[in-house]
Amino acid sequence: MHSGFGIKAFLFIFLTWSMSVLVNAQTSAGVKFGASMPDISPQAFTVIDKGVNYYHIDVAKAGYGFHAGIFLEAQMGHFFVQPEVLFNSSSVEYRLDSLLGAGGQAEVNETYRHLDIPVTMGFKAGVLRIGVGPVGHIYVSSENGFEGYEGYSPDFDKFSWGWQGGIGFDFYKLHFDVRYESNTAQLGDHLTFFGQDFDFATDNNRFLASVGLSF
Numbered sequence: 001m002h003s004g005f006g007i008k009a010f011l012f013i014f015l016t017w018s019m020s021v022l023v024n025a026q027t028s029a030g031v032k033f034g035a036s037m038p039d040i041s042p043q044a045f046t047v048i049d050k051g052v053n054y055y056h057i058d059v060a061k062a063g064y065g066f067h068a069g070i071f072l073e074a075q076m077g078h079f080f081v082q083p084e085v086l087f088n089s090s091s092v093e094y095r096l097d098s099l100l101g102a103g104g105q106a107e108v109n110e111t112y113r114h115l116d117i118p119v120t121m122g123f124k125a126g127v128l129r130i131g132v133g134p135v136g137h138i139y140v141s142s143e144n145g146f147e148g149y150e151g152y153s154p155d156f157d158k159f160s161w162g163w164q165g166g167i168g169f170d171f172y173k174l175h176f177d178v179r180y181e182s183n184t185a186q187l188g189d190h191l192t193f194f195g196q197d198f199d200f201a202t203d204n205n206r207f208l209a210s211v212g213l214s215f
Helices: 005-023
Strands: 026-039 045-049 052-062 065-076 079-098 104-125 128-143 159-171 174-183 191-193 196-198 205-214
Touching (some): 026 079, 065 104, 159 205
Antiparallel strands (some): 026 205
């Protein structure tokens, strides 16, 4: 569940190199905001402890996410590097079937907040940008709907990462981006019951669309 040292070292080297590029490039900064749509194929799981079946949990609906923040674009010829810092909020609605006693079904809603730090680089010509790069996710907070269920104890990664790639269009100070994000983290990998880790066996991937305005 936790990121390896090698991954963090690679990201540190990549970001350091990117910053060195920014020093010698033509730069512009701005703000951006947008929305994301999950691209997942979740599988349900059953919580079992010491031979007792407690819960059967499935994803009922993964909601749209929203993000807002700042970006800095550095361009040298047709090459560009664009680091960003974005506050992201997303939500998931789970369906929980209690398998104890008379049982019963409940809807469990959770909201997650992260600080996303994507760094894309690539080719720019005219109004068109094509870029790819790593993205780090720093856990900020959550509204935890599983609180109070027997055996539950959340275990959020403080840092996770993935990759983003896509295209953008720049019209003077107005910028549009459409990207796909692939993450190493599994959806629901913070769910821990009776000391056991669970997830929905699907990468927490998503499509993103953003609008930006440079200063």
